[in-house]
Amino acid sequence: MAVKTSAALDKRGLNDEQLRQIFRNMLLQRQLDNRGFQLNRQGKVPFALGSEGHEALQAGAAMAFERGKDILAPYYRDLGLCLGVGLTPYEIMLSLFARAADHNGGRQFPNHYSSKAAGILSFSSILAAHIPHAVGAAYAIKYRQETGRAVLCTCGEGTTSEGEWHESLNFAAVHKLPIVFLVENNLWAISTPVEKQMAQPEVWRRAAGYGIPGKRFEGFDPIETYATVKEALDRARSGGGPTLLEGMCYRFLAHSTDDNDMTYRTKDEVAEHRKSDPVPRFEARLVEAGVLSDADVAAMRKDVLHETNDATDRAEAMPFAPAEELYTHVYEGAWQPWQ
Numbered sequence: 494m495a496v497k498t499s500a501a502l503d504k505r506g507l508n509d510e511q512l513r514q515i516f517r518n519m520l521l522q523r524q525l526d527n528r529g530f531q532l533n534r535q536g537k538v539p540f541a542l543g544s545e546g547h548e549a550l551q552a553g554a555a556m557a558f559e560r561g562k563d564i565l566a567p568y569y570r571d572l573g574l575c576l577g578v579g580l581t582p583y584e585i586m587l588s589l590f591a592r593a594a595d596h597n598g599g600r601q602f603p604n605h606y607s608s609k610a611a612g613i614l615s616f617s618s619i620l621a622a623h624i625p626h627a628v629g630a631a632y633a634i635k636y637r638q639e640t641g642r643a644v645l646c647t648c649g650e651g652t653t654s655e656g657e658w659h660e661s662l663n664f665a666a667v668h669k670l671p672i673v674f675l676v677e678n679n680l681w682a683i684s685t686p687v688e689k690q691m692a693q694p695e696v697w698r699r700a701a702g703y704g705i706p707g708k709r710f711e712g713f714d715p716i717e718t719y720a721t722v723k724e725a726l727d728r729a730r731s732g733g734g735p736t737l738l739e740g741m742c743y744r745f746l747a748h749s750t751d752d753n754d755m756t757y758r759t760k761d762e763v764a765e766h767r768k769s770d771p772v773p774r775f776e777a778r779l780v781e782a783g784v785l786s787d788a789d790v791a792a793m794r795k796d797v798l799h800e801t802n803d804a805t806d807r808a809e810a811m812p813f814a815p816a817e818e819l820y821t822h823v824y825e826g827a828w829q830p831w832q
Contacts (some may be wrong), residue, residue, distance in 0.1 A: 546691030549771035554620030579611035586808030621655035651682025669734035712740030
């Protein structure tokens with residue numbers, strides 16, 4: 494009987510446990526994504542967003558994040574990044590269900606996570622509005638002469654058309670701030686394709702205009718993502734200044750539960766990109782390399798489903814915020830404009 498040999502896998506400095514953590518993050522992202530859409534269709538949550546197609550990019554980038562030191566300034570599709578830096582499925586579900594125990598007080602705009610403990614910066618729904626705040630955090634790190642820390646700031650490719658994005662990159666470059674700008678290019682700015690969004694379709698090339706390094710990488714590969722983001726973060730932490738990264742991926746689901754993506758793209762296009770789905774592709778690589786067995790994968794999937802079910806049930810059972818909390822953390826002092 495022939496002995497099956499494991500295929501070589503370039504781990505880029507990652508150990509097997511870290512690879513398993515990355516894969517579990519990817520499974521958890523997909524499970525929570527599906528749960529959000531299911532709950533919306535059941536009428537239990539009013540709105541949900543999906544990160545399906547971004548799993549590898551976000552799980553790999555999260556592994557490069559230094560917990561307790563770095564700051565994450567995410568955008569609304571960064572479920573996996575937030576999970577990877579310390580947010581729990583229960584906290585995700587509290588946000589979806591708009592319960593009082595949510596970090597944002599139950600104001601139900603999903604994926605608008607914030608957590609001081611996890612180093613996740615609060616942000617606005619307005620595209621690019623969080624990027625000047627991320628640059629401000631990086632400026633504070635430099636002003637305080639702190640070392641070994643950096644800001645990881647993410648956005649979609651559509652956001653790079655906003656004025657705040659350009660102003661922020663210019664400011665960060667001039668002051669050589671410890672920040673990495675990670676653009677998750679999924680080819681669709683809601684319903685606008687890349688070719689109608691920008692004349693230069695390769696976002697990373699704009700880095701030269703700011704005098705900073707830029708790089709495009711395969712966002713469907715979590716190992717390549719990890720290595721690329723880690724290199725940029727290490728550079729930022731050591732005083733080397735900002736970097737512009739562009740991770741290529743694809744958005745498999747509609748923009749949100751309120752969007753019908755079949756009005757602007759075809760099923761055939763989505764199906765073609767599904768052939769490169771990062772979740773089964775990475776699973777196959779890990780099994781082939783002997784990092785996971787088929788039984789390990791089955792057990793992990795079962796565990797992820799159990800964790801998602803438990804988080805869903807616990808969060809749904811929690812109370813809503815009382816009406817008198819409506820203006821808490823919104824206005825300082827009296828909220829009435831005439832006072």
